[in-house]
Amino acid sequence: MRPDPASAAAARLACRSTVAPTAGMAPGFTQCNMISLPRDWAWDFLLFAQRNPKPCPVLDVTDPGSHQTALAPGADLRTDIPLYRIWRDGLLADEVADATEAWAEHPDLLTFLIGCSFTFETPLQAAGIEVRHIAQGCNVPMYLTSRACRPAGRLHGQMVVSMRPIPADRVAEAAMISGRFPAVHGAPVHVGDPGGLGIADLSRPDFGDPVQIRDGEVPVFWACGVTPQAAVMASKPPFAITHAPGHMFVTDIPDSQWQV
């Protein structure tokens, strides 16, 4: 069934007034991570994304100073994400529900929209694979790993991953379903032992909320679009605006557009 485009617009409207994670909103539509950087940092970032396509699949880049994207022509990138983070010199300076003032401060910002794994959660659910953070009504757990991204110019940092517990007999199917969507992180980067990614304790995620892992389930890790925020923390550009982890930009593009 083709998803109703009105649901994507309605989700963005709701995001203007409600601060909550967006997993499960507007099922069937692509969700995006966001990072806005001064023009002077745009080349470094686009190259960083090209060199790290699993965590940073770029779906659109705005013109300098623009708040509009081809992924959702009617939307305003300054208001249509539930929660933004304002970064100064690599430090989290503020979290705001409306980033209009922050944008006005730097009129030359370029905005990058990056695929989000929430996009393939709809096909996972359609296959009968429970997505635990949606079932629990919380944010997805995300972890800073020990795996270094390939640096680009002034940008470097470790990869961030999201985690979903999957029953052992459905892991292969979850890998294949998500693998059909390389534009929104694709197949898992790691299955099983969190120690292999340098993660000490699954119950203490670096971003988002912990979720229950049941007997017979395996933690499965996907590259995550919060990786640019880890790069901001490590590389300290003078200014950046990002979405808050788990609080995504809902686009008008059906999931199916990315399927290979």
Next chain:
Amino acid sequence: MRPDPASAAAARLACRSTVAPTAGMAPGFTQCNMISLPRDWAWDFLLFAQRNPKPCPVLDVTDPGSHQTALAPGADLRTDIPLYRIWRDGLLADEVADATEAWAEHPDLLTFLIGCSFTFETPLQAAGIEVRHIAQGCNVPMYLTSRACRPAGRLHGQMVVSMRPIPADRVAEAAMISGRFPAVHGAPVHVGDPGGLGIADLSRPDFGDPVQIRDGEVPVFWACGVTPQAAVMASKPPFAITHAPGHMFVTDIPDSQWQV
């Protein structure tokens, strides 16, 4: 069977002294299109590639002035392609087998390596699908289409496609096999009537050689990494070096790395 890495290095060595299309060389290894542009044009090009991922899947970007790529650490990008094209103000100024002098002229060139559909010809052949230009021992036919790329900054132009005639009962399989390799153009962009792409006469390709189309075969069109050369012709940057169509850079990366 894992392809022998020595065959990729041997192919590059052969390309230093022999001018011939590279389809069929070093089977199992990724081949690349190449374009080198002055640093001032690098942002426009990387954005053009992001906006047109089917014809321009970027696999690596060099540092300014470098002739080395992570895709083949021992290689020299100035000599290891069989034939180069030198462009001045959007016009083809020269074709050379060694681009060392041209590179020396512009020490700030950045080089982009872009996936090539020759990469999925090995899996097509493994499935018993004949690749006509390899069977005929000629270059693949390529056509300038009427389909506009999404512009980026000063860069614009029409998409170029490669064509392979496929028996009607194997078209679906050819689409699925190539579709698993989005990093090297992925699934076809058009199947059948050349008129739908604005191509008047299949026997007169814009680049490469015509191939025989047999009864019961359908022309199948894939996005092509010669598209940047069409953008050079249309957008007229002051200087560029590219490979000559069909004369690719052979990397050390096995095809399988790109499979989703």
